[in-house]
Amino acid sequence: MKIVLQxxxxxxxxxxxVRGRKNREDVIAVNDFDxxxxxxxxxxxxxxxxxxxxxxxxxICGLLKPTEGKIFFGEDDVTxxxxxxxxxxxxxxxxxxxxxxxxEKNIQFPLENLKGADKLSKEEMSKRVLxxxxxxxxxxxxxxxxxxLSGGQQQRVAIARALVKLPRVLLLxxxxxxxxxxxxxxxxxxxxxxxxxxxxxxxxxxxxQDEAMSISDMIVVMKDGIVQQIGKPQNVYDDPVNLFVxxxxxxPPINVFSGEVKNEQLYIGSEAVLxxxxxxxxxxxxxxRPEGFILKEDGPLSCDLVRLEVMGRDVSIVxxxxxxxxxxxxxxxxxxxxxxxxxxxxxxxxxxxxVFLFCTDTEERIRF
Numbered sequence: 001m002k003i004v005l006q007x008x009x010x011x012x013x014x015x016x017x018v019r020g021r022k023n024r025e026d027v028i029a030v031n032d033f034d035x036x037x038x039x040x041x042x043x044x045x046x047x048x049x050x051x052x053x054x055x056x057x058x059x060i061c062g063l064l065k066p067t068e069g070k071i072f073f074g075e076d077d078v079t080x081x082x083x084x085x086x087x088x089x090x091x092x093x094x095x096x097x098x099x100x101x102x103x104e105k106n107i108q109f110p111l112e113n114l115k116g117a118d119k120l121s122k123e124e125m126s127k128r129v130l131x132x133x134x135x136x137x138x139x140x141x142x143x144x145x146x147x148x149l150s151g152g153q154q155q156r157v158a159i160a161r162a163l164v165k166l167p168r169v170l171l172l173x174x175x176x177x178x179x180x181x182x183x184x185x186x187x188x189x190x191x192x193x194x195x196x197x198x199x200x201x202x203x204x205x206x207x208x209q210d211e212a213m214s215i216s217d218m219i220v221v222m223k224d225g226i227v228q229q230i231g232k233p234q235n236v237y238d239d240p241v242n243l244f245v246x247x248x249x250x251x252p253p254i255n256v257f258s259g260e261v262k263n264e265q266l267y268i269g270s271e272a273v274l275x276x277x278x279x280x281x282x283x284x285x286x287x288x289r290p291e292g293f294i295l296k297e298d299g300p301l302s303c304d305l306v307r308l309e310v311m312g313r314d315v316s317i318v319x320x321x322x323x324x325x326x327x328x329x330x331x332x333x334x335x336x337x338x339x340x341x342x343x344x345x346x347x348x349x350x351x352x353x354x355v356f357l358f359c360t361d362t363e364e365r366i367r368f
Contacts, residue, residue: 008033008069044212047222089162292354293331299347
């Protein structure tokens, strides 16, 4: 089931005057969303807290009404439909399980509210519950209560409850935020497996870029209610459209320097570090991915070494530079290269594909 959002906007009214101002402006939580989510894909809605991603999810499921725009499931306009008529399965951050019911009864609960032609017999409900439980691998826990389960198991119950209605669309709102690091990794892999097995169009909301990039077919990067970039995770990482996207994606984060282009050469401080054909003379923000540094004795970029951080097969060189906008610079190199690292100054060459230039005024990408 493809989902089409046409100029979708949500404004929340101001809550009262602010001292010193006559009027307070409305808050635009979602601003002119206009894109298509392909059938059977897992899409990651990604952005910092307050960027509007949960609001977008609530618009899609029907918990909120849009101020402007339309929502289509396939060819059906669902903009005015209530949530229960949209065929949506929703998984929330806090699981929202009924503590007094068994796992089986928690999963079965949505089926008991079906009416008319959709109403199921007890045998049909039991069959559906067992199928959903097997899909998320908790069929051996059906008689337990939620307080007898781990956090990861509770999350699986919530997913099974969302799937038991055979929804057209599955929506996941920060579903892993209450889990520890190891369970997050396991559960996100399970979500990907379940989505691929069911082929349900799924929207996964998270502020964790590692989660979104690891399991999504496409990601939608948001800031202040506005879509910044849409694409395959690796493509967005390799080809960010602006400084915000470049800084938001990547672990360790991108290194940003203040630089200048002169005579088609990029300067960081007094050092000419890269050729920039076709770029006019101007000050720029320079983004360099951690893997974009080449350890080189006569490299054009010199930094002050702080320390080495050994990470198994790789070494992170932590250094500083007077033009760096980060507190420290992190450069990822092979562990074997790090064994002969000199003290004091460290010199780097740069991989052009891992270096991005951005306008200092608009922060938009400058291509070269």
